Amino acid sequence: MSIARKTALVGVGSTPYYKRGKSLPQTMNELVCKAILAAVDDAGLLVGDIDGFAYYSGGFDTPYLMETLGIPELRFSATVTATGGGSAGAVQMAAMAVASGVAKTVVVVGGNQQAALRFGAFTSGYAPSAEGAFFAASGLVGPGHMFALLARRHMHVYGTKREHFAEIAMAMRAHAIGNPNAVMQKPLTLDDYFAAPLIADPLCLYDFCLETDGAIAVVVTSAARARDLKQVPVVIHAAMQGGERGWGRSLYWMNMPEEHFLTSGHRFVARELYRMAGLTPADIDTAQLYDHFTPMVIAQLEDYGFCRPGEGGEYVASGAIRYEGGSLPVNTDGGQLSCGYIWGMTHIREAMEQIRGTAFRQVQNVNFALATGGPSNLPLSAVILGK
Template sequence: MAWVNQDKCAIVGVGATDYYVRGKSWPRTINDMAGEAILNACADAGISVKDIDGFAYYSTAGAGYLDKFDTASLMETLGIPHIGFSATLTSGGGGVAGAPGLAVAGLMNEDCKYVVTIMALQQLPQHRLGVVFGAAAPSPENSFLQPSGLVGPGHLMSVLARRHMHLYGTTREAFKEVVQATRANTHNRPKAVRKDPLTDEQYWGQPMLADPLCRLDFCLETDGAVAIITTTTERAKDCRHAPALIHGCTHGGQREWGRAFAWMGMPDPHFASSGHKYVADRLWEQTGLSAKDMDVALIYDHFSAMVLMQLEDYGFCEKGEANDYALAGKLRYDPATGCGVNGGVPVNTHGGNLNEAYIIGMTHVVEAVEQVRGTAINQVKDAEFALATGGPASLPVSGLVLRKA
């Protein structure tokens, strides 16, 4: 059954700051970068910042994992006169693709007219996401994780990756292909942090940070901000660009995934997965589509192995077949044709968290918008549908399908 709000709202503005290597954004502040991104998104949409009257956050309104956004402070900073909607999805980066759905809820309830979703990230030397669990206060879960040396997301994800290798014969060659295939998309992107071609020798020569994941299997650590603006499709007619219609949007998950890699209590096959199967099935039911209908896939890639597991959960290939799917070149974008390779769907045509920048998934939503607008740097030919995902992380995780207007 089609989603009751299908195509009734659209993303009409995207904006970002420059992307900085972790710690290099100072003396800028979180609010400074957030404000710039929001103003840029307003300019892209062709509206005044004073038209914004709603906020739809994710990551519990977190600015990274270090600060919190305060709606009143942003209103005061930007001169927004009033709002009728302010809400947030819980958990972390798993909510990025679901935040536009939260905006739709406010818009369809007629609480607001223009909703902004913002993420800004600024890491200090003493506050790094890479060791967030090691720095956390003791708890029943941390009493297991910390003495085991599982002090950051990468250490935790490595255990899931190793389980996938054990169950399905997945290889590090497939992890390498994820990194190389998406790196190939950044050479022409001015803001990308990692642009140089990546050889096999360079990948294999990287230090092992959490076996089986080496340094390049980890996402970048960057500072910056990204904002998007959502409104009704009717109102979008007055905006500057063709709207990116919100064709489907789901968030949530199932109990077996739960707290995900911060829990380690999932049974097989959930343990060796991205936790997206329930959300993916809802998304395809909601839209009447499937993975084969997607023209481009913007897959949350905080770690290379989790891209493979999401490809399985969304049905781009069967469970346990992502290794062969990747090694067949099916993640790659062919700039000569503007299409995928060997019948595959191009993945992360912007370079993703691994190579362009890590702003907790927001760059994926921006790329999805630009692909269906037809304005992407690495434009997929005749792109009509774009998938963007959020997570794997503790619930909720999320999925978003945008459609060309």
Template sequence: MTWEHSNKTAIVGVGATPYYLRGQSWPRTVNEMIGEAILNACADAGLSVKEIDGFAYYASAMAGYTDKMDTASIMEMLGIPEVTFTATLTSGGGGSAGSIGLASAAILAGEANYVVTVMSLQQRAQRLGTVFGAVKPDPEVSFLQPAGLVGPGHLMSVLARRHMHLYGTRREAFAEVAISSRNNALNRPKAIRRKPLTLEEYFESPMLADPLCRLDFCLETDGAVAVITTSTERARDLKQKPVLVRAAAHGGRREWGRAFGWMGMSDEYFASSGHKSVADRLYAKAGITAADVDVALIYDHFTPMVVMQLEDYGFCAKGEGGPFVESGAIRMGGSIPVNPHGGQLSEAYIIGMTHIVEGVEQLRGTAINQVPDAQFALVTGGPASIPVSGLILEKSA
């Protein structure tokens, strides 16, 4: 049964800063980039920034792992007179897609009219790639640090190796994810990586955490992205054609738990993205299946997790993600185009927000690499510690 609130909210504005290589946004501040992204989203929607009355964050309102996004500071900076809703999903990038569900919940409950979701990232003080090695030891990370598992990539390598062991997945599948993403970024002016990538170059890339080489890792970038959600009724009076929120879901099973930060899962979850239960709820709420999705914006912090999410979201059977990807299915013109914007592997890594922007542009029909006649877009967040999340957007009539 379709969710009773399907298509009652819509995304009406998206905005971003330029994307910078890690640390090169300095001397700009995190707040300055937040302000630019929100103002650009307001301009895109045809709204005054003073009409913003809600904030829906994720990652516990952290900008990366060292900076904080503070509603009061943003209000002061932009001259927003009053907010009636401000909240966040917990944990990290797993909540990026679900944050639009949080914004929608506020709107449907009558708590706010125009809700902004924003993420800003500046890796000048601390690289996200080594964050677990930088924190003080505690009962959880003390299991990881002595094993040299100092960053998300090292931890993901363990899950990737397990998938290879169980299902015969090859590194060629991970290479195809990287190459397909790079192909999609070649014609994007803002993309960080726009040089063609060959299979030979992939296998020559330095090994960082076996079986993951440098090209299996997402970019380390700075920048900010903002998205504005409102009711579908209000959206029809604004500048852009609304992109409807068909369904959103977040959460996850206890067996997935802290994900790659604890390694206590059974094989069903160990060699997965942790999204299966969320995917099932998302499709049930949307009243569609994977076969109805026209374009997938899959969170691609590491190439193997794209393979595993394709399984969890039903584009192929469990354990068949490797051959599915190697077949060319995720390329433009394939059975399910994935990340036409180049994703976090080649365009920019702003903790999932660029995927929401691309989903909106695909359904507006304004994407640089447009999927013909796209009606439904899937956006995912994570895989990371609970919550992981998914979002289905629909083109409006």
């Protein structure tokens, strides 16, 4: 049995995207509940209809949500063993629960509140471990330090340039400007980019995503039931989580064979996803690619077959990922670099909006939208959504 086209996303709800710390004094659970209530309302459902939860990062408390929101019955509650890499994977889990008949109305929710620990210094919050000793001594404190190592090698082997990273940052900013949801609204020029401080050379300030507080929830139910609900159904054509050992525990073991080191880790997920959907890269009309760091957008464009390995830099330099005139508009809301960073749920939300035809920067004639969950340790994940 395949889960392809058996289920649909029927509701989406979000809090505003707050700059780090600005969501206080609201609590994290409060933000999550607000997103869930908005999502079921968007779907034309009642919160009591929810009978399942799927997450992809720790910190969520199903019984708390049931008690707080008055959800009477639970048939499914599970977490993908991932961080941002699992965002689309949680949608896959929800789709599996619904397609199998285990549950009928499953909510996927993700959220951040960075009052206690900045994500930029995420690994400094890890307890010391025997395995961690092999990277911790070197001062790889934040994810940006590790992704800088990947970026440097991609530049060395393929000739990728900082100008290519800059184009991604500038394209995302251009997409964010005017979008009422987006945190960043000021234009970004090439001069601005090169004037910015290097944080982990070759990465500068603008290569890093935002640090955002907020929560986003989506509602998954069967494709058949979706047709009778309030919104245009957004059918889950394919959903995948996983990867190959060559990428495995890439962060921060960093011992991936070169053919994996030069990727985003997504090649296997891409292949399986296209196979499940019965589609090819040429069928994708817009891609919402997990953009915690600009070089990982280039590597995903290569891994998902929009260009060949090593050609991602030239591909973005051609203007391909721009909403204005691009052949594959990427992160049309401004992405995590310029709109908001909710661990990949922003990408699920924007892919849904593009299929519904309600996006702020709506791509014309969209049949299929790709959304990915972050280059990180396995599992990585992605979905293809369509009408």
